[in-house]
Structures are given as structure tokens and as C-alpha cells.
Amino acid sequence: xxxxxxxxxxxxxxxxxxxxxxxxxxxxxxxxxxxxxxxxxxxxxxxxxxxxxxxxxxxxxxxxxxxxxxxxxxxxxxxxxxxxxxxxxxxxxxxxxxxxxxxxxxxxxxxxxxxxxxxxxxxxxxxxxxxxxxxxxxxxxxxxxxxxxxxxxxxxxxxxxxxxxxxxxxxxxxxxxxxxxxxxxxxxxxxxxxxxxxxxxxxxxxxxxxxxxxxxxxxxxxxxxxxxxxxxxxxxxxxxxxxxxxxxxxxxxxxxxxxxxxxxxxxxxxxxxxxxxxxxxxxxxxxxxxxxxxxxxxxxxxxxxxxxxxxxxxxxxxxxxxxxxxxxxxxxxxxxxxxxxxxxxxxxxxxxxxxxxxxxxxxxxxxxxxxxxxxxxxxxxxxxxxxxxxxxxxxxxxxxxxxxxxxxxxxxxxxxxxxxxxxxxxxxxxxxxxxxxxxxxxxxxxxxxxxxxxxxxxxxxxxxxxxxxxxxxxxxxxxxxxxxxxxxxxxxxxxxxxxxxxxxxxxxxxxxxxxxxxxxxxxxxxxxxxxxxxxxxxxxxxxxxxxxxxxxxxxxxx
Ligand SMILES: Nc1ncnc2c1ncn2[C@@H]1O[C@H](COP(=O)(O)OP(=O)(O)OP(=O)(O)O)[C@@H](O)[C@H]1O
Numbered sequence: 360x361x362x363x364x365x366x367x368x369x370x371x372x373x374x375x376x377x378x379x380x381x382x383x384x385x386x387x388x389x390x391x392x393x394x395x396x397x398x399x400x401x402x403x404x405x406x407x408x409x410x411x412x413x414x415x416x417x418x419x420x421x422x423x424x425x426x427x428x429x430x431x432x433x434x435x436x437x438x439x440x441x442x443x444x445x446x447x448x449x450x451x452x453x454x455x456x457x458x459x460x461x462x463x464x465x466x467x468x469x470x471x472x473x474x475x476x477x478x479x480x481x482x483x484x485x486x487x488x489x490x491x492x493x494x495x496x497x498x499x500x501x502x503x504x505x506x507x508x509x510x511x512x513x514x515x516x517x518x519x520x521x522x523x524x525x526x527x528x529x530x531x532x533x534x535x536x537x538x539x540x541x542x543x544x545x546x547x548x549x550x551x552x553x554x555x556x557x558x559x560x561x562x563x564x565x566x567x568x569x570x571x572x573x574x575x576x577x578x579x580x581x582x583x584x585x586x587x588x589x590x591x592x593x594x595x596x597x598x599x600x601x602x603x604x605x606x607x608x609x610x611x612x613x614x615x616x617x618x619x620x621x622x623x624x625x626x627x628x629x630x631x632x633x634x635x636x637x638x639x640x641x642x643x644x645x646x647x648x649x650x651x652x653x654x655x656x657x658x659x660x661x662x663x664x665x666x667x668x669x670x671x672x673x674x675x676x677x678x679x680x681x682x683x684x685x686x687x688x689x690x691x692x693x694x695x696x697x698x699x700x701x702x703x704x705x706x707x708x709x710x711x712x713x714x715x716x717x718x719x720x721x722x723x724x725x726x727x728x729x730x731x732x733x734x735x736x737x738x739x740x741x742x743x744x745x746x747x748x749x750x751x752x753x754x755x756x757x758x759x760x761x762x763x764x765x766x767x768x769x770x771x772x773x774x775x776x777x778x779x780x781x782x783x784x785x786x787x788x789x790x791x792x793x794x795x796x797x798x799x800x801x802x803x804x805x806x807x808x809x810x811x812x813x814x815x816x817x818x819x820x821x822x823x824x825x826x827x828x829x830x831x832x833x834x835x836x837x838x839x840x841x842x843x844x845x846x847x848x849x850x851x852x853x854x855x856x857x858x859x860x861x862x863x864x865x866x867x868x869x870x871x872x873x874x875x876x877x878x879x880x881x882x883x884x885x886x887x888x889x890x891x892x893x894x895x896x897x898x899x900x901x902x903x904x905x906x907x908x909x910x911x912x913x914x915x916x917x
Contacts, residue, residue, distance in 0.1 A: 367675045370682040374462050374494060378455045385454075389447045389502050396440035397510035403433040405518055408646030448502050452495045459491045463678065469686040472751040481568030483681060485561055490678025493671035504664045508657035515657075518646075527626050531651060534622040535658030538615060542662035545611040546669040549604050556600035557673045563593040608666075615662075619655065626651065687771050696773040698762045701857055701888040702726050703748065707757035710747055718743050718911040720757070725904070730881060730889045732899055735908030741892040742783065744908075745860050748890060750774050779856030781864035783892075785847030787835030792820055793827035795835070796849045806853060813879045814849035815872055816842065841868045848876060852883075859883070861891035865898065873898060 379386065410426040467483065512535070520528045570577060570586055577586055630647060633639045639647075704724040711717040718740035725731035733741045746752045747759060750771055759766040766774065787795045796807055807827065811817040819842065823829045835843045848864055859880070865873040877898050880889060899905060907914045 363672070363676060363679075366679040366683055367672060370462075370490070370679055371494065371497070371675065374455075374459050375498070377458050377462065378451075378498070381458060382451050382454050385447065385451050386502070389444055389451065390506055392440050392444050392447070393502060393506045394510055396437050396444065397507040398514065399433045399437040399440070400507075401511060401514040401518060403430060403437060404646055404649035406430050406433065408642035408649070410642070411645055412640045412642035444503060448499055451502075452498065455495055455498055456491055459494055460487060463487055463490075463682070466682060466686070471685045471687055472746075474684045478681070478684075479565060479568030479572065481571060482561065482565035485564030486677035486681050489557070489560075489674040493674035493678075496667050496671050500664045500667055504660045508660045508664075511657045526629055527647065527651075530622060530626050530629075531655070534618060534655065537618060538655075538658050538662045539665065541611060541615060541618075542665050545608060546666060549607045550669055550673070552600045552604035552607070553670060553673045554676075556597050556604065557676065559593050559597035559600065561677045563590060563597065566590060566593065622655075623651070693768075696764075696769050696777075698764075698777070698857065700727065700762055702760075702762050703858060703888050703890065704760045705744070705747075705757070706760060708744075708747060708754045708759060709756040710743060710752055710754055712743070716740075716911070718747075718908075721908075721911075721913055722757075723906045723913060723916055725888050725890045727885060727888055729884055729902050729904050730877075730891055730900070731904040731906060733890065733892045733906050733908060734894070734896075734899075735914070737894075739908040740911040741908060742862055743911075745780075745862050745890065745892060748858075748860060749778065749780060777857045778860065779851030779854065779858070780860045781844070781847045781851045781862065783862045785835070785843050785850075787831050787838070787843060787846060789831065789833045789835075791825075791828045791830055792823075792846060795831060795846055796827075796853055798850060800854055807849075810849040810853040813852050813876075813883075814845045815876050815879070816845035816849055819845075841872065844868060845872075845876070848880075856887060858888045858890070861889070861893075863892050863894060865893075865895075870897060 406426060407430055410430065413426065516528050516532065566589065570590075577583065626647075630639060630644065634644060702724055703726075705721050708721045709717070709719045716738070721740075721744065723731070733744060735741055743752065747754060748766075750766060750769075753767065761769065788798075793802075793807060796810060808817060811820055811827075820827055820829070831837050831846075835846070838846065844864060845868070848861075851859060851861075861880070865876055868876065873895075874897075877900075881900060881903075883889065893899070905917050907916070
């Protein structure tokens with residue numbers, strides 16, 4: 360539980376800190392208006408009660424006319440200010456939403472590769488939406504509940520004490536404290552339902568993200584009903600936990616209602632004898648009634664606010680967990696990073712995945728002048744080696760050296776700047792071909808054409824009516840598998856990398872296209888270190904360097 364709060368505190372501190380810096384003028388204005396509105400809300404009934412007494416005291420015309428005008432003004436001001444606050448807080452809430460979503464997105468971009476193996480977009484979006492809503496609730500609570508609530512409590516208590524008597528103040532105060540205490544108990548006892556509901560909702564968001572990615576496959580295998588049932592099961596769990604939470608809260612509300620009735624009875628019983636004895640005027644009784652109602656309100660608001668804080672905690676947890684997930688370090692290499700020969704050497708490297716599979720004592724070197732191919736049966740560790748070379752994984756033993764420098768000492772940022780990668784399954788953004796090749800690097804049309812030409816995709820692109828501006832669809836689905844692969848190759852070549860990693864980069868191509876591309880790539884081998892995984896013997900040239908893997912070890916080299 361403590362850990363949960365600590366987890367939540369990190370994003371809340373940063374986001375609300377930035378929000379405060381960006382909106383402090385607006386927030387201060389809201390706080391002032393809220394404060395004034397709370398004062399008028401207490402001053403108005405006080406004035407009205409005095410007017411009632413003035414009516415009965417035969418100073419009707421002169422006092423009443425002026426008094427009623429002031430009273431009307433106070434009521435009008437309080438209402439106008441309340442509305443003003445509402446819209447000002449909407450305005451600042453939009454700013455908060457902007458800060459929260461940009462901070463989270465920036466953070467997501469830095470997450471470690473493993474994070475995206477565990478989480479899908481729908482799940483992340485669900486966490487963001489819930490968390491952002493909770494942050495807004497917290498700010499709204501601070502602005503429109505705590506400030507006016509506390510102000511109203513203090514002023515109304517002072518007024519009650521001054522005009523009526525201290526016993527009543529104590530009764531009201533006791534009721535208020537009782538209300539808050541009972542709400543805290545209710546929160547404590549119902550929290551588990553809330554947590555379970557949020558968890559089930561988050562699990563379903565993850566599930567939906569998974570299902571979306573595999574929608575066609577699910578359709579082909581007639582898996583709709585099965586998926587629907589799994590979804591419904593979690594959705595039911597979410598609904599039932601919310602219902603259980605609400606049912607219990609209804610029970611607590613009845614207790615609170617009974618407490619309120621008792622409070623009124625006791626205080627009226629205290630006041631009536633004093634009225635009869637002439638200690639209190641009719642105005643005092645009217646004021647008492649209004650203040651009592653008004654005074655209960657902020658206590659109740661604070662009670663509900665505690666409730667909201669508990670719900671905000673549950674809603675913020677998924678976002679806080681994402682926030683805390685490990686990130687890629689983004690520093691420059693201490694002392695700088697330079698390489699001349701581009702010799703990439705694996706020296707007795709071992710790595711085991713969670714399931715114990717991986718690679719063991721692997722040693723070989725990829726050098727310029729020829730392509731180094733990693734071959735071997737499926738599951739023999741080829742992609743694991745590439746991921747180690749990319750620094751997505753770190754060796755458990757041994758080291759990877761670039762021109763004698765341990766890759767562990769080279770920063771991720773510097774290494775990525777030197778490397779081009781074509782993954783097994785290239786991912787494209789739903790944007791234009793040009794955007795997908797350039798991916799935010801400096802745009803150079805000649806370089807773009809050259810990269811597309813080397814990847815044997817230029818002719819295809821130029822035949823399209825929109826050329827490089829053609830949109831590729833979600834995950835590049837408007838392109839064939841081979842076209843996607845060639846775009847990924849062009850992307851990797853665009854920035855003239857010093858090291859090129861190809862993970863079955865041409866597996867979706869026909870043999871002629873593949874031979875053409877590999878010929879281009881072989882031509883780069885004099886200046887670029889090329890490490891490629893392949894299952895196809897036909898792509899391997901007579902001068903290429905081949906490292907054969909079996910069961911995570913190097914079986915032979917040629
Ligand atoms: N993220 C992971 N978590 C757990 N095990 C993994 C992970 N990635 C790979 N493995 C396991 O490590 C072993 C090596 O996998 P790797 O992907 O490196 O093989 P590969 O030679 O590239 O296979 P393929 O030719 O089928 O692509 C496999 O047994 C695989 O199940």
C-alpha cells in the first residue's frame with residue numbers, strides 16, 4: 360500500500376509541478392475567486408438573518424431596501440463567481456491534460472525495448488486516460504472543494520459561535536469530524552473493490568489491444584465467441600466490483616443520513632429553550648438553519664473529496680506503473696565514441712532469457728569487407744545475438760567490443776546513431792512512405808531517393824500516383840510484406856549507417872529482388888560492418904563470412 364502511494368507520487372509530483380509552473384497565474388486567480396465566493400456564501404445568510412430581525416424591529420423601509428440590495432448583490436456575486444470558477448478550472452484542466460499527456464508520451468518514448476514486449480497501445484492508452492482523469496479530479500478537488508470548503512467551515516463556525524452559541528458549534532464540528540471519519544472508514548473498507556475494478560478494466564484494455572493486433576487471424580479461426588467470452592468475463596468482473604463498491608457506499612450513506620438527522624434534532628432541542636427565553640431572535644434561528652446546512656456541506660464535500668482521492672489513487676496506479684518502468688539511458692558516451700575499422704567482436708558472450716534459453720560462450724567478429732551471416736536452426740539464438748549487438752539486451756557474461764571498446768561503455772544514443780537495423784517484422788507508421796523512411800531525421804530528397812534505390816523500391820514508389828507521399832495504412836498494411844521490408848531497408852540505409860544489422864531482412868522477397876538488394880548491400884560492406892541473419896542459403900555469397908549457430912552456441916565458422 361505504501362509502495363503504491365510512493366509509485367503514484369513520482370508522476371503526480373512531476374506533472375502537477377509542471378502544471379503549477381505553467382498555470383500558477385490562473386490557479387491563483389481561481390483560488391482568490393473561490394475564496395471570495397466562499398465569503399459571500401457565508402456573508403449572505405448572515406445579512407439576511409439581520410434583515411429579518413430589522414423587519415421585526417420596525418425599521419422596515421430604510422434598512423430593508425438597502426439591505427436587500429446588498430443581499431441580492433452578495434447572492435448574485437457568489438453564483439457568478441461559482442460559475443466563473445467552474446469555467447476557469449475547465450480551462451486549467453485542459454492545460455493539465457496537455458501537460459499530463461505530453462509528459463507521459465515523452466516518457467514512453469524512452470522506455471526500454473522490453474516494455475513494449477509486455478504492454479500494448481490500448482493498455483497504455485487506457486492507463487493514460489484513467490490517470491489523466493484522476494489528476495484532473497485531484498486538481499479540481501484542491502480548487503473547488505478544499506479551498507471553499509475550508510474557508511466556509513472556518514467562517515461559518517466563527518459566525519455560529521459569535522451569534523448563537525459554542526455548543527452548537529461543537530455539535531456541528533463533531534458531526535463534521537464524524538462524517539469525515541466514517542468516509543475514511545468506508546474508503547478503507549471498500550478500496551479493494553475499487554482496485555479490483557480498475558485492475559480488471561486495465562486487463563481488458565490490454566486484452567483489447569492484443570485482440571486488435573490479431574483481428575484477422577481471430578476471424579479466420581472463428582475465435583470470436585471465445586474472445587468475446589474472455590472479454591465479457593473481465594468486463595463483468597469490473598462491473599461487479601464497481602457494483603459491490605457502490606452497494607457498500609450506499610450502506611454508509613444511510614448511516615451518514617441518520618447522523619445528520621440526529622445532529623439537527625439535538626441542536627434544535629438546544630436552541631428552542633433559548634429562543635423561548637428571548638436569548639435568540641427569529642433571525643438567529645433562520646441564520647442557524649442556513650448555516651447548519653451550509654456548514655455541513657463543506658464537511659460533506661471534504662468527505663466526498665477523500666472518497667475521490669481514494670478513487671484517484673486506484674485510477675492513477677496503472678499510469679504510475681508505466682511511468683516507473685525502466686527507461687533507456689539517454690546520455691552521450693563519456694569521453695565520446697569513435698570507431699575506425701568497425702570491427703564488432705563477440706567475446707565469450709552469454710545471455711539467458713527468463714525461460715533459460717538464449718546463447719552461451721559465443722565468440723566471433725564481424726568485420727568490414729564482407730557480410731557476416733548468422734545462420735542456424737530456428738531458436739538457435741540468432742535474433743538474440745542481434746539484440747545484444749543492438750544493446751537492447753546486455754550480455755550476462757563476456758563482452759561485445761567495437762574496435763576494442765566495450766559496447767557496454769558506449770551510450771545507447773551514440774550507438775543508435777551509428778547503426779542501421781532492419782528487423783524481422785518491420786513496423787511502419789500510418790503515414791507517408793517518405794515519413795516512414797526518414798523517420799524524423801533531416802530530410803534530404805536526394806538521399807531519400809538513393810536509399811529507396813538501394814532498397815530496390817524506388818521504381819515502385821515512382822509509379823504510385825502520390826509517389827513518396829503515398830500513405831501506407833495502419834502498420835503499413837496497404838503494402839505487401841516485401842514492400843514493407845524494402846521500405847525498412849531504405850529506412851536503415853537513409854542515414855548512411857556505419858553498422859548494419861539485418862534480421863531476415865529479405866525473407867519476404869522473391870529471389871531476384873533479394874539478390875539485387877543483397878548485391879547493393881554487399882557493395883556497402885567496404886565501409887559498413889554488416890551482420891545479417893538468414894535462413895536462406897541462396898543469399899550467401901562465396902566470400903561472405905558465415906557463423907553457424909546451434910543450441911545457442913557457435914557450431915562452426917567459415
Ligand atoms: N523475449 C524472450 N523471452 C524469453 N525467451 C526468448 C525471448 N526471445 C527469444 N527467446 C528464446 O530464446 C531462444 C533463441 O531465440 P532467438 O529469437 O534468438 O532465435 P532465432 O535463432 O533468431 O530463431 P528464429 O530463426 O526462429 O528467428 C529461443 O528458444 C526463444 O524461445
